Amino acid sequence: MQAEERVESVSALAELVLNARATGTPLRIAGAGTWMDAGRPTSAEQLVSLRSLSGVLEYVPGDLTITALAGTTHAELDAVTAAEGQWVPLDPVGSAAGTVGATIATGSSGPLSALTGTPRDVVLGIDAVLGQGDVISAGGRVVKNVAGFDLVRLLTGSWGTLGILTAVTLRLRARPEMDVTMAVPIPDSAAELGVFLQRLSSLPISTAACELVSPAAASRMQLGDGSVALMRFMGSEASVNAQLSALSAGISGCVPCPDDIWANFSAGDEPGTFAVRWSAARAQLPHLWQAARSAELALGASWSHANVARGVVRQVAHAADTNSLIESWRNVSALEVPSQSPPPNVRFTSAHSQLSSSDRSRVVTIGERMPAAAWPVLCPSAVNDRLSVGVRDAFDPQRLLNRGILGDSAGDSDAVVAAATGGYGNA
C-alpha cells in the first residue's frame, strides 16, 4: 500500500496515471478529503489528492464566469467572488472546506438547486486527466456552447470514474440586494402537506430555495418542535419585500430566520451518519415526505429534509443497527403512491411512452453514505448497462479511477468489502 500522493501540477497527475496504468494500480481520487465516506466502497492502492492543485485561473467579473483548479475550496471561491459582488451557484452537501472539483465530480447539490439547477447546469468547461493518462480540455469558458460531443456533461457527476478533474469553468450569479429566509410550520401528513404546497404555489412568490425540514433539525435551528418549511427569497429589495408581504398575507405563522440559518442547516450532516435521497414525481412529494418521516421515527436519531422544487427527500441517520436502517429505508424506496387516473388531457400513449403510470409511482433511491451491505439492496448500480460500461471502457478501460465507487461490476461492492482490507476504502 502506497502513501498518499499529493499532486501539484496537471503534468504530474498525468504521469501518475500513466504509471498507474503501467503497473495496474487502482487509484482513489480525493479533493480536500471531506467526503471520502460517500459512494460505495472502493478498492484502491494509492490515494491521489488534488488539494494542492488549487487557485483561480481566470476570473472576469463582467462575464460572470470563473475558471479554477479543481482543488480550490469553496471557501476560497466564495471569498474571491464575494469581493466582486458575485457568488458561485453551487450548494453541495458539506462545508466550504470542500473542493469545487469534488462538487462537480459528485454532482452534489442542495437547497439552492431550486434556483440554480444542479452542477450539470452550472459547469461550462472541464479539464481532466482520463484513465489512460490522456489530458483533455472539454467545453469552454463561454455560457453557450454546443461544439462537439458533450464531455462536460458526462464528466460531471461521474464520481471520478471517467477522468480526474483538474480545472472547472463555472457560471456565476450576482449577489442579490436582499437575501432573506422565512420559516413556517408544516403538517407531515401527505394530504395536508399537499394542500399547503398547493397554497404556496398559488402565491405571487418565487423562492430561491424551499426546503422542508423535520423536527430534529428544526429544533436544532430553534424553529420549534415540528416540521417547518424554510423559504429563501433572493432579489431586489422591491421584489423581495413584495413577496414577503404576499407570503404573510397568504400563509400564517411565518417567522424570519437568522442569517446563519443555512450554515446551521448543513451542520446537521454529522460525521458517522448515513445519508440517502429519494425522489419521485414532484406531485408525489407529500407522500414521499410522509413515508420518510415514518422511517425517521422508526430509526430514532435522524432528520429529513426535502427540496420542494426538485421533488427530492433526503434523510440523514445515525444507526447502530444497520439492519433496521436498511429495513426502514427499503420501505420508503418501495413506496407505491396510489396511482391517480390519467389526467384528462392525455391523448394516447404508445408502447414506448415515458409517461406510464408505473413510472409515476416509482421512487428512485440514490445513496450518498450507506453501510456497505445496504448498497446492493437499496441502490442497484446504475452504471452496469451497456452504454455506461462502454463509456467507462472508453475513458478508463483498466478501471483505475475510483474503482467500485458507482458499483461498476469490476469493483463489485460485496466482493470489495470482503477482499479490500487495508486499502483506501470507505474507512
Place this chain on the structure above:
Amino acid sequence: MSTSVLPAGTPAHSPLQPAQYERLEGELLLEVAAALGKIVGERWVRSTPSALIAYTSDALPGYSHMPSLLVLPGTPDETVAVVRYLADRKLPFVPRGAGTGLSGGALAEGTVLLGLNRLTRILSVDVENRLAVVEPGVVNAVLGREAARHGLHYAPDPSSQTACTIGGNVAENAGGPHCLKYGVTLNHVAALTAVLPDGSIVQLGNAFAECDGYDLLGAFVGSEGCFGVALEVTVRLTPNPPAIRTLLADFSEVNAAALAVSRIIATGIVPAALEMMDAATIRAVEESIYAAGYPIDAAAVVLVELDGLEAGMEGEVATVASICREAGAREVQVASDPAHRARLWQGRKKAFGAMGRVAPALVVQDAVVPRTRLPAILAAIHETGVRHGVKVCNVFHAGDGNLHPNIPYDATDPEEASRVEAAMSEIMQTCIEAGGTITGEHGVGMDKMKYMPRLFTEDTLDAMCRLRSVFDPERRSNPGKVVPVHSCREWQSAASLRSPRHAG
C-alpha cells in the same frame, strides 16, 4: 450484391462519405428501396433525383449533397424497423428533421436520408408535472401551441421554430433568444427513448425523478444525430411568467449598444432575452415584408425582454432603460401590450429570412464570445468585413455573447465567394482567440468541422470520437459530421486493456 467494407486506406469520396462505405447505387439501391418500401410503404421511399432535390441542402445555402434514398417512417416502430434493416446491411444513414439546420448536419451524399418529420404526434401532456411526451417530428411551435392551451410554454425558441422539429432541436441542443434565462434544449428534456444505430432501444434520463449514474441523456442531446435517433422525447413545460416587459433601445453607434449589453449583464439582472441587430440587418428587415418599424438610421438596436413576478419589474425596467440611455441610446421604447411586444420581436425573428432579399446566398456563423469582449469583437468583425470588401450583417443573442455575423453574397461569383470565405475564417479565429467557441446553437455539422482542431486538442477530439463509438461503433449514424475523421485515432477494444476482474 455485397456491402463489404472497403479496404482501409481507400480515399474517401467526400467528407460525408467515409472510406468504409460504398455509395448506395445500382442494384443495391433498388434492393434497399424495395426492402424499406415494405416497412414504411412504397410511397414513403424516394430514390429519384427529382424527388430528392429538395433534400440536398438544409437552411445553409452553400452546400448541396444528393442522398441516394429518402425513407420516411410514419411511426416509432417503423423507424426502429428501418434502423434495424440498415444495421443488418451495414448501411450508413443521416437522420433529418425539417431541414432547417444551419450547419449542414442533415445532408447525405450517396447514402440514406432518414426523415423523421412524419412522426408528428404529441403523445401526452401531464399538466400537473409539467411534462409532455412528443415524437421527434413535432414542430417546435406546434408544441408551443399545445402547451399554451394549458397555460404553459415550451421555452427553447429558435428563430426557425415555426418549422423546426423537437427531434432536430434535441440533435443540436438548440437555443433561441429565451435561452439566456431559461436554458437550452437540454435543460428542457427530462428523458428520451432512442434507437441506437445497431437497432437497440434505450431509455435515457428519467422524467420523474433524479437519475443515478452517467448523464447519458446529456451526452445524447446535442450529439447531432451521430449517436442514434430519438423516438420519443419527454420535454419539460414552463409556467408562463406573470409579467413581461419588452424594450427596444436604438443607438447611433454599435459600440454604445455593445457596451449597454455588457453593463446590463454585469448588474446581475438576467433578462429573459437580450438581442442585438446592426444597421445592415435592420435595413434588410425594414425593406422586407417583415418590416417591424425599427429606426432605419440606427447603427444598432438592442431588444431586451424582462420577465418574472410583477413585484420588482418596474425597477428592473427602469435600471435597464437607464443603462441604455447612459450608454447613448437615442430612444428606449417599452412595450407592455402583447401586440406591441409581438411587433418588436417580429423584426428580430424574421431577420434571417429578410437576408434572402439582399443576396441569393448567405454565410451564417454562430460563434460565442465572452460578453465583456463584445465591443472589441464587433469592431474587429467590422474591420474584417471592410478589409475583405464584404458586408457583414450582425444579428445575435447579445446576452450570452452568441454572435451571428451573416454575409449575404453571390455564390456564383468565385472571387466574392473566396473573399467571403477568408472573412469568415478570420472572424472565427478572432472569436476563438477571444476565449470563445465556434458554435453556440447551430451545431458543428459539416460546416464547422474545419474549425474543431483550432478549438480542441487532439486528445480532446479523440475522447469525443471514443464517446461516439460507444453509441455508434460502426460510425453509420450521420457519418462524417462533427469531429474530423482524421482526429479519431483507433482505440483498442476495452477487453484487451482491462486488467483481470476481482473474483466474485
